[in-house]
Amino acid sequence: MQQKLREHIEKIVPLTDDEFAFVRSHFTIKSYKKREFLIQEGKSVKYAYFVVSGLLMLVYNNESGKQHIVSFAMEDWWESDFLAYHTQTKATMSLQCLEDTDVFCLSLEDYQKLCAGLQKMEHFFLRKANAGHIGSQQRILSFLTSNAKERYEQLLKRYPSLFQRVPKSLLASYLGVSRETLSRLAR
């Protein structure tokens, strides 16, 4: 697992062995079973997670109990309720396993220490945050400009493996369409 974290970081910044040992010391490893929660709505958010293996979904439940999927996170992705994490407020979303999942956990305090202690890591997280911001901007654009069929095709093209790994009802929720509409699109 350590090697995966190191390779992931070294795609952006090369690290010496000592530097990686310093980085590694800020993370803890946890394993979760399918259906377990990493974050629960209304509870505090201790960690941002780096997914080593498995699959997570970030979910918002509205007052009438309808489930909305904000994002999926698989291998090599970072996920959290970032608003609650960065502002240390209660979670408005839940993060749940769709498969057995191994993650590296990083508390906000350790995130800040890591950035302050090693500029390379501040640079790494800046690149990741910019990519996250860009990805979200593109998804906003897709809501404004694309219909359900186009959004379905964009997702299929970008993340074909999701279609094998995620139940159709959850893909429908992510796309903001009904299960029936999705079946029609998938024909």
Add this chain to the structure above:
Amino acid sequence: MQQKLREHIEKIVPLTDDEFAFVRSHFTIKSYKKREFLIQEGKSVKYAYFVVSGLLMLVYNNESGKQHIVSFAMEDWWESDFLAYHTQTKATMSLQCLEDTDVFCLSLEDYQKLCAGLQKMEHFFLRKANAGHIGSQQRILSFLTSNAKERYEQLLKRYPSLFQRVPKSLLASYLGVSRETLSRLAR
């Protein structure tokens, strides 16, 4: 104008006079008239912009010529077609003035030099990027979970001044509703 940039940065990181002089040397100042373009779709994106005064809109035009407003940017905001800026590809969106606007311009090269030369600025931009990512995640959530009336009310609550400064037809485009629907909501 310099003072505004300094105050904006010092909300996050304090700077010495020498440090601010170093920061300042990476920016250029430009003034634009109402209706002028800072970024044009299909052209290269030279700068990210910090708005000192005025108001901008980031616009996506689909193939049939329909205009979608991705965001507004006013005093103290950063704006660009960030995908095109960070990847040095052609703009897919346009950035246009809704009022006469003064901006500080930062090229990608200068952004990188500034981050590498002064860790405080890498930290500043990390905080800004995280905030941008969080803001976008919240807007995605509002598309998934809120209807037009709720999105209208969220916008009114968060940015009341936009309702004085932006024509109704553009607010409607930002909210993803027709001009007629907006008039009904605004009653």
